[in-house]
Amino acid sequence: MAAKNSDAFARINFLMQASALALSKFPQSKELSRFYTTHATQIAQKKVLRLHKSMKRSICKKCSTLLRPGVTARVRTAPRREKHVIVTCLYCGNMKRFHCSTVNKWNNTDTFVSS
Ligand SMILES: [Zn+2]
Numbered sequence: 001m002a003a004k005n006s007d008a009f010a011r012i013n014f015l016m017q018a019s020a021l022a023l024s025k026f027p028q029s030k031e032l033s034r035f036y037t038t039h040a041t042q043i044a045q046k047k048v049l050r051l052h053k054s055m056k057r058s059i060c061k062k063c064s065t066l067l068r069p070g071v072t073a074r075v076r077t078a079p080r081r082e083k084h085v086i087v088t089c090l091y092c093g094n095m096k097r098f099h100c101s102t103v104n105k106w107n108n109t110d111t112f113v114s115s
Pocket of ligand 1: 060061062063064065089090091092093094
């Protein structure tokens with residue numbers, strides 16, 4: 001017997017990989033990549049599924065752009081307050097902040113989206 005929602009997880013995984021591939025093949029045209037990412041998040045919302053942390057952290061919450069450092073995102077470290085990493089979406093300017101204790105999880109984003 002297949003696990004519950006395995007089809008949805010497989011579909012989400014496929015869409016995220018397709019999004020990364022579209023972004024690497026056509027870096028000027030980000031609309032296709034954004035479409036795949038939006039569709040993956042919509043499936044997760046409709047099925048009430050949690051995206052893996054690495055997936056969730058690689059998607060802009062505001063515009064659903066796949067955040068790839070140097071292509072669609074800027075990554076900076078900030079020593080003020082607590083040490084943290086700031087990931088800025090280059091399309092809409094939305095920022096994500098991660099404390100340094102969670103930075104290692106950010107580095108694992110390439111495990112599922114190979115470029
Ligand atoms: Zn954005």
